[in-house]
Amino acid sequence: MQNYIKEFSLDRVLSEQLIGELAINRYSKGDLIIQQGENPQYVFFLVKGKIKTYKTSDEGKRLILSFKEKFEILGDIEFVQQAPYINTVEAITDVQILTIPIRTAQKYGMSHLPFVQFVLERITEKLYVNSNALTFNLMYPVEVRLCSYLLSVSIDNRTISNRDLKDAADLIGTSKRHMNRVIVDLCNQDIIERRKDCLFIVNHEKLVESAKHNIYEERIR
Structure with a gap:
């Protein structure tokens, strides 16, 4: 202490x-x-x-x-x-x-x-x-909110556990169906990858770009 x-x-x-x-x-x-x-x-x-x-x-x-x-x-x-x-x-x-x-x-x-x-x-x-x-x-689309969320809960900027995805749609203010569509789009762009028990960030730089530099962790400058 x-x-x-x-x-x-x-x-x-x-x-x-x-x-x-x-x-x-x-x-x-x-x-x-x-x-x-x-x-x-x-x-x-x-x-x-x-x-x-x-x-x-x-x-x-x-x-x-x-x-x-x-x-x-x-x-x-x-x-x-x-x-x-x-x-x-x-x-x-x-x-x-x-x-x-x-x-x-x-x-x-x-x-x-x-x-x-x-x-x-x-x-x-x-x-x-x-x-x-x-x-x-209210202002940012679901894609930005989800990408920001993924960055914030990722482990070592690489892995997002299924546990952290469980309530993600609720927490970012969208439906599970819409969130899953965005996840599919991000996979198709080779930004993330679905694995058995997690999502894996394939291209961290692109995810940061899609997240607008992470709207949930911006602070006063």
Whole structure:
């Protein structure tokens, strides 16, 4: 944990009381880190691994907002608003996360200016990125959304497991039939290849081009 504190300069934004309450949690691929609608218990700092964030409608439909890798703060909006979690966060790879109990963050964090500034900067960026994600899902065709999704869940930029494809149509906002047509088209273009238990990326550069450089992982520049 001390290595992570040093690597991400957390001592510059966290007070001694907050650092003293830090704990490290580990999650495996597929584990839910945050569930939409639950009351917040912690402020999270993603320090290793990759996550996906999505929203679920009242009808049960899900929509991808973004994929993130270290470093990222989670539960910040809910911490400030003192409201239930607004999105679900799932581990895409094995993940390590530092946590601070939300009561501790409220007691010591709101009076520590560097922490307040840090949280507000992250919230501003997150709102910008999530707003873009919702726009992308409305404006970009299914081909772009699927290619971006494949890039985001691929292992070593090469393999997409059938497990990660299971809910892909739902998450990118299309039908399974349409998604399968796009997969066939990508196979015909020699961009990807169907294998027994996965999709294999044959031409990574073409997939990146088709994904518009991955709309789900764009950040503020």
